[in-house]
Amino acid sequence: xxxxxxxxxxxxxxxxxxxxxxxxxxxxxxxxxxxxxxxxxxxxxxxxxxxxxxxxxxxxxxxxxxxxxxxxxxxxxxxxxxxxxxxxxxxxxxxxxxxxxxxxxxxxxxxxxxxxxxxxxxxxxxxxxxxxxxxxxxxxxxxxxxxxxxxxxxxxxxxxxxxxxxxxxxxxxxxxxxxxxxxxxxxxxxxxxxxxxxxxxxxxxxxxxxxxxxxxxxxxxxxxxxxxxxxxxxxxxxxxxxxxxxxxxxxxxxxxxxxxxxxxxxxxxxxxxxxxxxxxxxxxxxxxxxxxxxxxxxxxxxxxxxxxxxxx
Numbered sequence: 001x002x003x004x005x006x007x008x009x010x011x012x013x014x015x016x017x018x019x020x021x022x023x024x025x026x027x028x029x030x031x032x033x034x035x036x037x038x039x040x041x042x043x044x045x046x047x048x049x050x051x052x053x054x055x056x057x058x059x060x061x062x063x064x065x066x067x068x069x070x071x072x073x074x075x076x077x078x079x080x081x082x083x084x085x086x087x088x089x090x091x092x093x094x095x096x097x098x099x100x101x102x103x104x105x106x107x108x109x110x111x112x113x114x115x116x117x118x119x120x121x122x123x124x125x126x127x128x129x130x131x132x133x134x135x136x137x138x139x140x141x142x143x144x145x146x147x148x149x150x151x152x153x154x155x156x157x158x159x160x161x162x163x164x165x166x167x168x169x170x171x172x173x174x175x176x177x178x179x180x181x182x183x184x185x186x187x188x189x190x191x192x193x194x195x196x197x198x199x200x201x202x203x204x205x206x207x208x209x210x211x212x213x214x215x216x217x218x219x220x221x222x223x224x225x226x227x228x229x230x231x232x233x234x235x236x237x238x239x240x241x242x243x244x245x246x247x248x249x250x251x252x253x254x255x256x257x258x259x260x261x262x263x264x265x266x267x268x269x270x271x272x273x274x275x276x277x278x279x280x281x282x283x284x285x286x287x288x289x290x291x292x293x294x295x296x297x298x299x300x301x302x303x304x305x306x307x308x309x310x311x312x
Contacts, residue, residue, distance in 0.1 A: 001033065001049070002063075005079060005189040010249050010252040010253065010256075010268070011268070012245060012248045012249045012252050013245065014242065014245045014246070014249065015241045015242050015245055016236055017193065017235070017238050017239065017242055018181070018235060018238060019190060019191055019193050020190045020191060020225075020229075021050075021191050022085065022227065023191070023226060023227055024042060024048065025045070025051040025052065026041060026200040026279070027041050027042070027043045027052065027055045027074075027078075027151070027239075028040070028041070028074050028075065028078035029041075029078065029082075029083075030057070030078075030082035030182040031281075033228065034157070034179060034181070035179075036058055036059060036060075036157060036175075036176065036178060036179055036224040037056055037057070037058055037179070037181070037222065038056070038057040038082065039055065039056055039057070040055045040075070040078050040079050040082050041053070042055065042069045042070055042072055042074075042075040042099075043072065043074060043075065044069075044070050044072060044075075046100055046286025047273075047276060047279075048099075049074070049099050049225050049277065050189075050191045050192065050193065050225040050226050051225070051226070052242070053067065053070055053075075053099045053223070053225065053226075054067045054223075054225065055067055055068055055075070055079060055103075056183060056218065056221075056222060057079075057082060057083065057148060058154075058157050058176060059154055059155060059156055059157045060086070060156070061081065061086055061087065061155060062084050062086070062087045062089050062154060062155035062156075062158070062254075063087070063088055063089065063154070063155075064088070064090040064092055064154055064157065065083075065088055065090070065091050065092070065107065065113070065182075066090070066092045066093075066094070066112065066174060066224075067092070067093065067094055067100045067101070067185065067224045068079075068086070068091060068093075068100075068101065068102075068103035068104045068107045068165065068185050069099065069100065069102075069103045070098060070099045070100075070102055070103060070195045071098075071102040071103055071105075071106070072103070072287070073088065073136070073252070073256065075103060075172070076103050076106050076107065076110075078300075078309075079103070079107060080107070080110055082109070086159075087111075088107070088111040088112075088113040089113055089154055089155070090113060090116055090152060090154060091104050091107060091108060091113050091114065091115040091116065092115075092116050092159065092174050092183075092205055093115060093140065093142060093171065093172075094171060094172055094174070094183065094184075094185030094186070094187075094224065095115035095117075095118075095167065095168040095170055095172070095185055095186065096120065096121040096136045096137040096138075096140050096168065096170060097135075097136050097137065097168065097186070098135070098136065098137050099224075100137070100185070100186075100224060100275065101117070101137045102137050102139075102140070105139070105140075108258045113146055114145070115140075115142045115143045116142055116143070116144045116146050116152060117142035117145070117146065117170065117172065118142070118145065118147070118170040118171070118172045119141075119142065119145055119147060119170050119243060120138070120140060120141050120142075121136035121137060121138055121140065121168070121170065121171060121200070122136070122168075122170070122198075122200055123169065123170040124165045124169025124171075124205075125135065125169040125200060125202075126146045126167070127140075127207070127228050130169075130199050131199070132198075132199055132200035133197070133200060135165060135197065136168070136200070140166070146161045146172060147161065147163065148161060148162065148163035149161065152174075152249045154247065156178070157176060157177075157178055157305070158176070158177045158178060159174045159175060159176060159177070160174070161173075161174060161175075162174070162175055162176060162212070162213075162216075162290055163209075164185075164187045164209035164212065164213070165202065165205040165206075165209060165252075165293070166187065166194075166196060166197070166201065166202055166203070166205040166207070166208070166209045166210075167185070167186045167194050167196060167201060168186075168193070168200050168201065169186055169200050169201075169205070171185055171186070171187055171209075172185070173185060173213075175186055175216070175218060179220070180217065180218055180219040180222045180278075181218060181219065181221070181222060182213070182216070182218040182221050182222070182232070183221075183222050183223075183224075184221040184222065184224075184229075185223065185224050186223070186224060186225070187209060187210075187213075188210070188213070188221055188224045188229065188232070188236060188239065189222060189223040189224075189225050189226050190223060190227055190228070190229040191223075191225065191226035191227070192226075192237065193239070193242065193243075193283075194206070194285055195279045195284040196280060196282065196283050197279070197282035197283070197286070198282065198285055198286050198289060201282070201286055202286065202289075203243075203283075203286035203287055203289060203290040204289075204290045204293060205244050206243075206286075207243060207290070210239060210240050211238050211240065211255075213232070213233075213236050214233060214236055214237065214240075218232055219232070220232065221235075226252075243287075245279065246283075246284075246287055247270070247287050247290070247296070248258075249267075249268050249292055250264060250268070250284065250287055250291065250297070251265055251296060251297070253268065254297060254310060254311045255311060259305065259308050259309050259310060260307075260309070261281050261284050261285060261288070261305055261306070261307075261309075262277075262281065263282050264284055265277050265280050265284055268280075268284070275304065282305075282307060285303065285304070285305055288303055288309055289303050290307065291312065294311065295312045296304060296311070296312045297309055297310070297311060297312045298311070298312045
């Protein structure tokens with residue numbers, strides 16, 4: 001079966017995201033990013049974390065720590081040093097991937113602070129009987145389970161919990177009211193799009209969560225990876241357009257007889273490093289599941305990585 005050779009052959013315009021790949025990577029030190037916010041960067045740069053995990057410290061004296069990060073001794077010790085003389089009252093976890101939550105355990109042991117998150121890995125789908133992949137931090141259990149709209153108050157700072165499933169089923173953003181800022185975890189990142197990997201990742205949920213953010217008035221996003229996003233509503237609008245264009249590309253593939261995910265990835269993502277094609281395949285699967293649910297694609301049996309797809 002002959003397939004188109006590259007994405008441009010599909011005659012589908014893909015909106016370009018205004019990504020920001022500049023970053024002053026200062027590792028293992030506290031860097032002030034706003035009057036209330038400091039960041040300590042973990043030395044875990046890779047194709048999915050950009051320059052590394054940025055752990056945020058919010059407040060002065062009595063503080064909250066957002067996404068303690070990976071279990072890297074240098075990073076944990078850098079956090080403890082940055083927090084010297086202060087009291088950690090809250091550990092806030094956006095989600096349970098291994099670059100976000102594992103360091104919560106040693107930080108809790110060192111400070112006595114309670115952890116706050118939606119639930120363990122896969123918690124957003126567990127009630128439906130969905131067995132999620134084991135690539136996350138399976139050991140994490142929040143001391144306090146939070147839900148959408150919950151308010152967490154500290155000494156000079158206030159967070160609203162914004163439930164944003166999609167990247168993972170337990171993803172939560174934290175909105176800092178005093179600065180009209182949103183700690184967006186991996187839900188929105190200014191340097192790249194977000195990988196949506198089923199079964200825990202869900203494209204329908206992800207798009208709904210993006211639209212949810214558009215209704216908010218946040219002025220700045222602080223993702224866990226990369227620089228702050230200063231015009232977040234414009235960026236989220238472009239991100240939604242980008243995702244919908246990907247689905248149009250998938251539809252064009254199906255109409256041209258490209259019916260398997262590996263072949264679609266070779267076409268749609270022909271211009272990116274092949275090392276990233278595995279992650280791209282997961283996002284294509286998530287898109288196809290969304291398209292099947294909305295009647296735009298079909299397959300026989302459960303939608304999987306090696307299924308044969310057709311138009312709906």
